[in-house]
Amino acid sequence: MIRQGTTHTIQVTVNGQVYNRVVEARQLLVHFLRDTLDLTGTHIGCDTGSCGACSVIFNGQLVKSCMLLAPQADGAEIETVEGLARSGELDPLQQSFSAHHGLQCGYCTPGMLMTATYLLRQNPTPTEEEIRQGIKGNICRCTGYVNIVRSISAVAEAHRATAVGTTEGRDQQ
Amino acid sequence: MTAGPAEDLQVVGKRLPKLDAPQKVAGQTAYAHDLRMSGLLIGAILRSPHPHARILSIDVSAAAQLPGVHAVVHAGNVEQRRFGYNNDNLPLKQNKVRFIGDEVAAVAAIDEETARHALELIRVDYEVLPAVFDPFEAMDEASPPIHDERLDIKGNVSMRWDFDHGDVDAAASRAAVIVEGNYSSPQAAPAPLETHVIIASFDPSGHLTVWSPVHMVFMYRKALADCLGLDWRQITVIQPSVGGSFGGKIDIDSHDFIAVMLARQARRPVRLAMTREEEFTGTRTRQPIHFRLRTGADAEGNLLFRDAEVVSDNGAYNAWGSHAMLVAMNTITSMYRVPNSRIRCAVVYTNKNYGGSVRGFGNPQATFAVEQQMEEVADALGMDPMDLRLRNANHSGDVTPQGMEITSCALSECLQIVRDQSGWDERRGRMRDRHRGLGAAAMIHVGGGARIYSSDGCGAMVKVDDSGQITLISGASELGQGSETALAMIVAEEMGVPLEAVHVVNSNTDIKPWDVGVHASRTTFVAGNAARMAAAAARDKLLETAGELLGAPSDQLRIRDGAFEVTAEPERRIDFPRVVRRRLLREGGSVVMASSFYDPPTQHQDENYRGNISAAYGFAAHVAEVEVDPGTGMVRLLNLWTAHDVGRAINPMLCEGQIEGGAAMGIGLALSEELVIFDGRIAAPNFHDYGLPTAADVPRIVVNLVETIDPLGPFGAKGVGEAGIIPPPAAIANAVADATGIRPRAYPMRPWEVKRWIDSDERSQVIRGKGSSDHG
Numbered sequence: 044m045i046r047q048g049t050t051h052t053i054q055v056t057v058n059g060q061v062y063n064r065v066v067e068a069r070q071l072l073v074h075f076l077r078d079t080l081d082l083t084g085t086h087i088g089c090d091t092g093s094c095g096a097c098s099v100i101f102n103g104q105l106v107k108s109c110m111l112l113a114p115q116a117d118g119a120e121i122e123t124v125e126g127l128a129r130s131g132e133l134d135p136l137q138q139s140f141s142a143h144h145g146l147q148c149g150y151c152t153p154g155m156l157m158t159a160t161y162l163l164r165q166n167p168t169p170t171e172e173e174i175r176q177g178i179k180g181n182i183c184r185c186t187g188y189v190n191i192v193r194s195i196s197a198v199a200e201a202h203r204a205t206a207v208g209t210t211e212g213r214d215q216q
Numbered sequence: 217m218t219a220g221p222a223e224d225l226q227v228v229g230k231r232l233p234k235l236d237a238p239q240k241v242a243g244q245t246a247y248a249h250d251l252r253m254s255g256l257l258i259g260a261i262l263r264s265p266h267p268h269a270r271i272l273s274i275d276v277s278a279a280a281q282l283p284g285v286h287a288v289v290h291a292g293n294v295e296q297r298r299f300g301y302n303n304d305n306l307p308l309k310q311n312k313v314r315f316i317g318d319e320v321a322a323v324a325a326i327d328e329e330t331a332r333h334a335l336e337l338i339r340v341d342y343e344v345l346p347a348v349f350d351p352f353e354a355m356d357e358a359s360p361p362i363h364d365e366r367l368d369i370k371g372n373v374s375m376r377w378d379f380d381h382g383d384v385d386a387a388a389s390r391a392a393v394i395v396e397g398n399y400s401s402p403q404a405a406p407a408p409l410e411t412h413v414i415i416a417s418f419d420p421s422g423h424l425t426v427w428s429p430v431h432m433v434f435m436y437r438k439a440l441a442d443c444l445g446l447d448w449r450q451i452t453v454i455q456p457s458v459g460g461s462f463g464g465k466i467d468i469d470s471h472d473f474i475a476v477m478l479a480r481q482a483r484r485p486v487r488l489a490m491t492r493e494e495e496f497t498g499t500r501t502r503q504p505i506h507f508r509l510r511t512g513a514d515a516e517g518n519l520l521f522r523d524a525e526v527v528s529d530n531g532a533y534n535a536w537g538s539h540a541m542l543v544a545m546n547t548i549t550s551m552y553r554v555p556n557s558r559i560r561c562a563v564v565y566t567n568k569n570y571g572g573s574v575r576g577f578g579n580p581q582a583t584f585a586v587e588q589q590m591e592e593v594a595d596a597l598g599m600d601p602m603d604l605r606l607r608n609a610n611h612s613g614d615v616t617p618q619g620m621e622i623t624s625c626a627l628s629e630c631l632q633i634v635r636d637q638s639g640w641d642e643r644r645g646r647m648r649d650r651h652r653g654l655g656a657a658a659m660i661h662v663g664g665g666a667r668i669y670s671s672d673g674c675g676a677m678v679k680v681d682d683s684g685q686i687t688l689i690s691g692a693s694e695l696g697q698g699s700e701t702a703l704a705m706i707v708a709e710e711m712g713v714p715l716e717a718v719h720v721v722n723s724n725t726d727i728k729p730w731d732v733g734v735h736a737s738r739t740t741f742v743a744g745n746a747a748r749m750a751a752a753a754a755r756d757k758l759l760e761t762a763g764e765l766l767g768a769p770s771d772q773l774r775i776r777d778g779a780f781e782v783t784a785e786p787e788r789r790i791d792f793p794r795v796v797r798r799r800l801l802r803e804g805g806s807v808v809m810a811s812s813f814y815d816p817p818t819q820h821q822d823e824n825y826r827g828n829i830s831a832a833y834g835f836a837a838h839v840a841e842v843e844v845d846p847g848t849g850m851v852r853l854l855n856l857w858t859a860h861d862v863g864r865a866i867n868p869m870l871c872e873g874q875i876e877g878g879a880a881m882g883i884g885l886a887l888s889e890e891l892v893i894f895d896g897r898i899a900a901p902n903f904h905d906y907g908l909p910t911a912a913d914v915p916r917i918v919v920n921l922v923e924t925i926d927p928l929g930p931f932g933a934k935g936v937g938e939a940g941i942i943p944p945p946a947a948i949a950n951a952v953a954d955a956t957g958i959r960p961r962a963y964p965m966r967p968w969e970v971k972r973w974i975d976s977d978e979r980s981q982v983i984r985g986k987g988s989s990d991h992g
Contacts, residue, residue, distance in 0.1 A: 089902065149457070
């Protein structure tokens with residue numbers, strides 16, 4: 044049983060960077076990311092796991108980081124929106140959201156991007172219906188989801204084209 | 217450089233990404249929740265647990281002694297004055313609380329846990345009073361008076377909006393068809409993803425800086441000063457990136473004042489952020505409005521009159537929501553040509569969360585009534601509802617009974633587009649065997665400002681620095697809707713430069729010129745015209761200098777590819793930054809800077825609600841297709857076709873984004889969103905139960921942009937921010953009627969309500985005419 048005020052020493056890898064921190068037992072993972080590590084790209088839209096603004100990838104699984112405690116992250120590898128861009132270049136999903144107006148106020152966007160990243164890892168070429176089902180745990184109040192679906196579809200299309208290209212290449216050999 | 221055909225435009229009309237998109241997708245954007253500063257304390261509010269009670273005493277001594285607590289405020293230890301419409305509100309309640317969530321006291325502490333603990337230590341003795349939640353009951357003079365300090369208020373009616381045009385009774389006597397019915401809307405929430413959050417900080421000289429996602433920022437600053445007895449010259453308001461508002465954050469409310477009171481007492485910066493639960497229970501809502509409407513037409517289908525009795529349930533205080541009738545009235549009198557109209561409206565206090573300004577501001581509610589009756593009248597006449605609409609459509613040159621001067625207007629084209637795309641003529645009324653139906657609704661909404669204040673203006677400044685970079689300093693704020701990008705595009709077009717040459721500064725009252733604020737779909741129109749004027753003036757200064765340098769009169773120059781060139785001899789050219797530097801870096805040089813203020817040519821409505829309130833009006837038409845499960849009453853939205861008269865789409869991608877997002881909110885209103893309230897308590901203040909649409913709930917939304925090139929809009933543009941949300945509840949209700957034969961009386965049209973209407977055979981009430989509206 045964890046007493047109030049109990050602390051834990053945890054080691055967490057976030058976006059490839061290893062952090063050793065002492066955290067309170069009751070600290071939520073989302074507060075750890077935002078307040079302890081200053082990674083404020085991960086947002087809080089509710090306190091009930093309903094909106095998905097705090098979605099991150101945790102040991103390869105998509106989680107809502109307001110639904111986990113920081114001590115549960117001991118030994119975990121976490122990916123947040125700040126880790127998507129490589130060497131300063133936005134990744135294809137980020138570029139697609141930007142190009143296709145997949146965001147307006149942008150508050151849901153980091154969580155939406157992490158969910159889309161997870162979705163495309165599970166299924167690189169989802170249909171529109173699979174995208175809609177895949178992101179329904181993330182609420183957007185601005186876009187009506189039209190351009191979010193379009194942004195993810197465009198990346199899926201690129202995957203499909205690459206896959207077809209590879210197959211064709213193989214066929215020609 | 218006036219608005220020409222689209223092919224002459226280099227930037228306007230292009231589908232360009234939002235300027236702030238790269239930063240937002242990278243997670244780098246700092247919202248107010250993300251701001252960090254030294255010594256920041258965390259505020260928290262103690263709210264009333266009772267819907268109506270007298271405050272007998274407040275004891276904060278234990279809270280004040282808790283280690284880590286730096287301020288405890290309540291009505292007994294702060295200086296505060298009344299605020300709100302009719303000055304009916306106080307930030308910290310003094311004698312009475314009037315809804316569950318009313319602010320009673322607040323603390324600031326070193327962290328969230330300490331602050332919450334301190335709230336638990338505050339003792340408040342209440343004398344619980346009888347409460348009233350139903351606005352019709354509240355109007356009974358025997359009901360508990362909610363604002364008993366106001367002796368002039370009877371039956372809790374805080375305000376009346378009565379309008380008369382022509383002679384409704386005479387028109388009714390010659391009507392071939394009269395339809396009558398009740399139409400109600402629920403209490404709903406703007407529900408932005410970012411909750412309300414304010415940071416207040418005084419510097420040692422007494423200067424106050426407030427970081428707030430508010431959008432009527434200059435009035436906010438004045439209200440802070442007026443209420444708290446501060447010198448408003450010593451207040452700076454900074455608007456960080458806003459995580460959505462939809463009207464919820466439009467102006468000042470109790471929590472804003474409380475954050476400043478806490479910072480003042482603590483002598484340290486304080487952040488006061490709402491939890492999601494507080495966002496639902498403690499911030500302003502969309503007020504329920506109840507319409508009893510009659511519409512009459514002659515046998516040919518000419519509308520003769522509308523007659524409305526309206527009760528607007530604005531909750532415990534008036535706030536902006538009390539003025540939603542301003543817009544609802546426009547729709548009743550002026551959606552289609554209606555020669556006679558009568559409105560009797562009471563705004564009523566109840567012991568519930570109060571109504572503020574939410575996207576559409578009374579218009580989705582009014583359109584739900586008006587547009588259902590258009591189809592009911594058509595059915596009673598045996599006429600196609602689209603034909604009835606087209607017959608009575610507003611046209612350019614019309615002046616409506618309220619004095620609204622319709623300039624650009626593509627209502628008929630919009631109706632025709634959605635009629636064709638939806639297969640209306642072949643499909644409406646012919647799918648009931650498959651429980652499917654089509655329904656339409658149009659809308660009229662201000663699109664060229666809305667004069668609700670002495671000025672409806674916005675200032676702009678354009679500065680060109682020695683690098684050639686252009687900065688637009690606009691009075692208007694960005695809430696996420698993309699207006700910043702639209703304004704930058706207008707400046708780029710006017711100055712002949714690419715979009716990336718323009719930066720926008722719009723978030724600090726010390727820097728930016730005055731603006732009424734973001735509301736009424738006015739930013740692109742009003743701030744756009746202001747930006748365009750300033751850009752033109754800055755460009756003319758550069759042309760003057762370029763003319764000197766090139767030895768040619770400035771009217772013989774043009775700007776192309778980042779350079780000024782002599783039109784007839786394009787090889788004689790000089791690049792943009794060089795012109796700036798040659799003007800600046802010399803003896804007697806000068807900076808390139810120009811300012812403007814655009815106040816649209818609009819009128820304040822007179823005491824009879826007449827006056828041309830906006831310089832342009834937006835129009836739209838939607839058709840919804842639904843499938844209704846007759847066993848469960850479940851309504852599934854299959855398609856939504858929309859056509860919007862936007863004047864000109866400055867950026868079609870962003871313009872469509874506004875309409876799609878608005879339509880999705882309208883779909884949420886129509887089918888799922890409601891703050892369910894039992895005995896004054898919001899039953900489930902969370903996203904799970906509130907019913908926001910998810911990606912799986914929103915169908916494909918087809919958007920058609922109809923460009924009428926408004927004569928006064930910047931490059932012909934009209935406002936579009938609210939338009940999308942307005943028709944869906946009405947269009948979906950009409951589609952449900954087409955699918956089932958029953959007539960929806962309220963939204964959200966949740967399964968159990970629809971099932972109840974089906975079981976009770978709820979029909980249109982045709983007072984005169986063919987006696988049945990069942991067109992199936």
